[in-house]
Amino acid sequence: MTSLAWGVHDAWVVTLRHLRHIPRVPQLLFFSAIQPVLFLLLFSYVFSGSIHVPGIDYKVFMVPGTFIQTMAFAAAATSVGLADDLQKGFIDRFRSLPMARSAVLVGRIVSDATRNLLVILIMATAAHLIGFRFVTGVLPALAGLGLLMLFSFAFSCIGAAIGLAVRKPEAAQMAATFWMFPMIFASSAFVPLATLPGWMRVWAEYSPVTATVDALRALFFGYGDPTRPVLIGLAWYVALAAICLPLAVRSYRRAAM
Amino acid sequence: MNAVETTGLVKRYGAATALRELDLAVPQGSVLGLLGPNGAGKTTTVRILTTLLEPDAGTARVAGYDVVREADRVRRVIGLSGQYAAVDENLTGRENLVLFGRLHRMRAKAARARAGELLERIGLAEAADRVVKTYSGGMRRRLDLAASLVIKPRVLFLDEPTTGLDPRGRREIWDLVRDLVADGATLLLTTQYLEEADALADDILILDRGQVIAHGTPDVLKAKVGGERIELTAPDRAELARAAEVLASVADGPVEVRTESGTVTAPVTGGVHAVAKAAGELAAAGVVANDLALRRPTLDEVFLTLTGLVPAADEPPR
Ligand SMILES: Nc1ncnc2c1ncn2[C@@H]1O[C@H](COP(=O)(O)OP(=O)(O)OP(=O)(O)O)[C@@H](O)[C@H]1O
Ligand SMILES: [Mg+2]
Numbered sequence: 001m002t003s004l005a006w007g008v009h010d011a012w013v014v015t016l017r018h019l020r021h022i023p024r025v026p027q028l029l030f031f032s033a034i035q036p037v038l039f040l041l042l043f044s045y046v047f048s049g050s051i052h053v054p055g056i057d058y059k060v061f062m063v064p065g066t067f068i069q070t071m072a073f074a075a076a077a078t079s080v081g082l083a084d085d086l087q088k089g090f091i092d093r094f095r096s097l098p099m100a101r102s103a104v105l106v107g108r109i110v111s112d113a114t115r116n117l118l119v120i121l122i123m124a125t126a127a128h129l130i131g132f133r134f135v136t137g138v139l140p141a142l143a144g145l146g147l148l149m150l151f152s153f154a155f156s157c158i159g160a161a162i163g164l165a166v167r168k169p170e171a172a173q174m175a176a177t178f179w180m181f182p183m184i185f186a187s188s189a190f191v192p193l194a195t196l197p198g199w200m201r202v203w204a205e206y207s208p209v210t211a212t213v214d215a216l217r218a219l220f221f222g223y224g225d226p227t228r229p230v231l232i233g234l235a236w237y238v239a240l241a242a243i244c245l246p247l248a249v250r251s252y253r254r255a256a257m
Numbered sequence: 258m259n260a261v262e263t264t265g266l267v268k269r270y271g272a273a274t275a276l277r278e279l280d281l282a283v284p285q286g287s288v289l290g291l292l293g294p295n296g297a298g299k300t301t302t303v304r305i306l307t308t309l310l311e312p313d314a315g316t317a318r319v320a321g322y323d324v325v326r327e328a329d330r331v332r333r334v335i336g337l338s339g340q341y342a343a344v345d346e347n348l349t350g351r352e353n354l355v356l357f358g359r360l361h362r363m364r365a366k367a368a369r370a371r372a373g374e375l376l377e378r379i380g381l382a383e384a385a386d387r388v389v390k391t392y393s394g395g396m397r398r399r400l401d402l403a404a405s406l407v408i409k410p411r412v413l414f415l416d417e418p419t420t421g422l423d424p425r426g427r428r429e430i431w432d433l434v435r436d437l438v439a440d441g442a443t444l445l446l447t448t449q450y451l452e453e454a455d456a457l458a459d460d461i462l463i464l465d466r467g468q469v470i471a472h473g474t475p476d477v478l479k480a481k482v483g484g485e486r487i488e489l490t491a492p493d494r495a496e497l498a499r500a501a502e503v504l505a506s507v508a509d510g511p512v513e514v515r516t517e518s519g520t521v522t523a524p525v526t527g528g529v530h531a532v533a534k535a536a537g538e539l540a541a542a543g544v545v546a547n548d549l550a551l552r553r554p555t556l557d558e559v560f561l562t563l564t565g566l567v568p569a570a571d572e573p574p575r
Contacts, residue, residue, distance in 0.1 A: 006362065013359045021347045024388065089343035093404070096307045098332040099360045255309075 014107025290458030
């Protein structure tokens with residue numbers, strides 16, 4: 001087999017390790033879903049009275065925003081998980097094996113993205129209660145979910161780079177989350193872009209969060225045109241992965257120093 | 258041929274130097290015990306030899322391969338069980354072993370077969386399908402050891418394999434290690450216990466602050482600090498003198514009387530048999546003793562002796 005094929009093999013074996021944890025520790029999935037679901041319900045009832053978006057019920061408008069928020073915060077799980085593996089000596093063991101240097105990272109990121117997808121499906125079910133529907137058909141809905149997975153993958157890459165750089169689970173948790181709120185609120189996740197102050201809009205226009213949320217709104221319930229946000233989003237995912245994954249692999253190689 | 262060989266290994270962490278020009282050699286099929294207190298550089302040595310860490314100077318070869326330039330080759334022939342058990346708590350024992358087998362790029366079927374074989378061998382066949390979370394410390398340690406054996410490594414590295422285990426757990430690990438060595442593996446083992454190195458190693462290297470301060474077979478090293486001895490406590494001077502006289506007949510070195518502490522020490526060989534013999538003769542002579550015990554040199558004594566802080570038992574006090 002070629003080294004690329006072995007790399008995929010190794011990453012798959014690691015992915016399976018993490019996927020096994022999901023049924024083994026179901027509380028984890030439950031609790032990682034319950035907070036976003038509560039958030040979804042609270043937000044929609046609290047703000048739908050005061051925020052008005054032209055042409056759509058605010059409750060439905062903000063649903064993709066909560067999806068993205070959940071995915072972004074889940075990146076902290078990648079951070080903490082890797083820092084934890086590092087601290088417990090697990091990474092040392094992996095590094096003493098003849099396996100691909102990227103496999104531990106890719107395996108974790110892929111499995112985290114998969115778990116996040118399960119959380120999103122749970123959230124989508126809850127969102128049904130407040131009127132959210134996939135109204136554009138199967139293909140656009142699947143495309144939207146695929147985009148969400150890519151977003152999750154890209155943010156997990158950031159999380160991985162942070163986790164392996166700071167090395168301590170507690171510090172990883174902090175370092176991977178403190179910039180999340182500004183990141184998420186300076187976007188179209190919960191309000192229309194036009195209502196943001198001008199200086200913030202300069203960034204928000206091009207933010208990966210705005211791009212993904214706008215694309216999801218278009219793909220899930222036909223609010224706006226998907227082309228531009230999908231393209232900006234894809235550019236972000238590729239760029240983030242291309243920067244963060246090599247950084248993370250570099251820290252991984254040096255993990256014992 | 259040497260399965261492990263280093264020359265002039267140096268490792269610095271910032272301003273601190275963890276290894277200062279370490280030279281060591283482990284002949285194929287033998288066991289080297291790397292003995293040293295906290296911070297001596299044991300883990301650092303193991304990490305360099307297992308390709309986890311690059312030395313700042315010097316070279317190291319494992320199974321003939323350079324650990325820096327041919328790291329991937331080295332990884333294919335070694336097994337490592339680190340200082341802390343690195344097994345996945347949320348997987349079963351079997352799943353853990355299969356995982357590591359697969360990452361060694363064994364086929365799924367071969368990995369499963371090997372896992373079953375190892376679980377049997379380490380006495381975890383019953384617990385094989387329970388999650389590791391439910392294992393005791395000793396069970397985890399054994400599983401961790403098994404994880405380093407999935408490929409039948411040519412060179413095995415065990416970093417403090419019994420630290421934190423109770424005596425029974427320690428025995429179990431020792432038996433397992435003896436088994437492995439009987440199969441012809443080369444082993445480098447680190448430990449803080451002289452007793453452990455004594456039980457398992459052919460050769461011992463004592464490390465202190467990154468330097469080798471002694472090297473030799475267990476017997477040679479123990480002889481340096483006086484080996485095992487009988488210690489007797491008696492109620493008064495007269496009894497002490499009589500006890501010393503009796504013990505001289507079982508001792509294989511000069512008997513020492515310490516009146517201020519009321520003890521007699523006599524170097525012996527033969528362990529408990531020597532104690533039994535001494536007890537018999539003391540009884541026959543009607544000596545009154547408060548306490549009679551066999552003492553072995555502890556790691557502390559070896560260190561203190563080797564670093565010249567305390568005179569060896571068979572040297573006159575300075
Ligand atoms: N990552 C690190 N950064 C800085 N200093 C380190 C690092 N790792 C080890 N050291 C230092 O290097 C020295 C040797 O450490 P090492 O872990 O090799 O000792 P050891 O013999 O394994 O000790 P122990 O019995 O405590 O496991 C110590 O002084 C330690 O403080
Ligand atoms: Mg150590």
